[in-house]
Amino acid sequence: MEIKSLSIGRLSTKNNVFLAPLAGFTDFAFRQICYELGAGLCFTEMVSAKGLNYNNEKTKDLLRCSPLDYIKAVQLFGCEEDVLEKAAKSDDLKDFDIIDINMGCPVPKVFNNGEGSKLMENPTLAGKLVNAVSKSGKEVTVKMRLGIEHEKDLAVDLAKAVYENGAKLITVHGRYREDYYSGQPYYDKIAEVVNAVNIPVIANGGVFTKEDADVLMENTGAAGVMLARGALNRPWLFSEILNKPVKDKKSIIKRHIDLLLQVYPDNIVAINMRKQMALYLAGVKDAKKYKLMAFEATSTKQLKQIVNELQL
Numbered sequence: 001m002e003i004k005s006l007s008i009g010r011l012s013t014k015n016n017v018f019l020a021p022l023a024g025f026t027d028f029a030f031r032q033i034c035y036e037l038g039a040g041l042c043f044t045e046m047v048s049a050k051g052l053n054y055n056n057e058k059t060k061d062l063l064r065c066s067p068l069d070y071i072k073a074v075q076l077f078g079c080e081e082d083v084l085e086k087a088a089k090s091d092d093l094k095d096f097d098i099i100d101i102n103m104g105c106p107v108p109k110v111f112n113n114g115e116g117s118k119l120m121e122n123p124t125l126a127g128k129l130v131n132a133v134s135k136s137g138k139e140v141t142v143k144m145r146l147g148i149e150h151e152k153d154l155a156v157d158l159a160k161a162v163y164e165n166g167a168k169l170i171t172v173h174g175r176y177r178e179d180y181y182s183g184q185p186y187y188d189k190i191a192e193v194v195n196a197v198n199i200p201v202i203a204n205g206g207v208f209t210k211e212d213a214d215v216l217m218e219n220t221g222a223a224g225v226m227l228a229r230g231a232l233n234r235p236w237l238f239s240e241i242l243n244k245p246v247k248d249k250k251s252i253i254k255r256h257i258d259l260l261l262q263v264y265p266d267n268i269v270a271i272n273m274r275k276q277m278a279l280y281l282a283g284v285k286d287a288k289k290y291k292l293m294a295f296e297a298t299s300t301k302q303l304k305q306i307v308n309e310l311q312l
């Protein structure tokens with residue numbers, strides 16, 4: 001794929017290979033790892049606009065940034081103009097440059113609340129939300145899917161509505177809500193969105209290798225790609241796509257642990273790293289054995305010993 005900088009309103013990204021918002025994973029430490037490996041832009045995981053307005057401390061912890069967040073991009077979810085506007089203008093988000101609005105989350109708790117992918121059915125409201133958040137003066141972006149069900153494409157209408165109301169970039173996850181995360185993305189449907197608006201459109205879905213990124217770009221005409229699960233297992237995928245030398249993988253995992261240790265106590269990091277270790281171990285020789293060891297580890301010293309033994 002052609003690597004290039006993208007404009008998001010008045011901002012310019014280092015390149016067009018982005019890290020997706022991933023609930024439970026894309027915290028300051030993982031984003032820093034991805035930036036060190038070449039990512040062009042990284043988003044926080046989705047953060048509840050209501051939670052921010054209620055001063056929920058756990059919600060606020062999701063906003064912690066790393067020194068490498070050269071553009072600070074937070075993803076919010078919500079479906080009420082006043083709630084989103086208040087969160088966008090709040091002190092908590094004062095350092096952020098980009099607010100991405102989640103219009104793709106499929107989980108029932110979010111969907112049944114009128115948020116996430118439910119917004120795809122209501123382009124008028126979606127446009128109003130973009131307009132409301134734009135009042136914060138920050139650049140507003142939107143991440144969406146293709147629709148709810150296969151029979152009904154919603155992405156083009158939604159994209160036009162958010163574009164006309166000031167969105168500066170759109171990411172399209174090329175699947176429908178009913179697909180959740182399975183199957184190949186529908187390239188032609190992403191391409192329809194690319195052709196419908198005059199702002200950069202990022203293609204997302206199913207990028208696990210450099211070749212996947214090339215195919216996604218070629219078939220959609222998108223301005224860039226967004227890595228999600230592919231980066232969780234192998235954040236060095238950024239370096240591969242960018243044709244950069246890949247750093248020693250064991251030292252990347254150990255660095256991830258060390259970054260978390262700058263903020264949290266050792267035992268908490270050991271527990272929090274379990275799910276991430278399971279992902280790093282996918283496809284590794286004797287993965288099952290090492291996963292069990294990682295789940296029993298109570299210190300980061302033990303985790304690092306496991307990393308030393310891996311054949312990566």
Ligand SMILES: Cc1cc2nc3c(=O)[nH]c(=O)nc-3n(C[C@H](O)[C@H](O)[C@H](O)COP(=O)(O)O)c2cc1C
Pocket residue numbers: 020021022023024045046075102104105143173181204205206207226227228229230
């Ligand atoms: C564990 C997990 C958490 C996710 N969290 C978010 C999120 O917070 N916000 C969001 O817009 N999408 C979220 N997604 C969707 C991803 O950003 C991405 O759109 C999706 O995984 C498709 O890309 P992939 O096929 O390359 O994984 C999540 C996906 C997974 C698997």
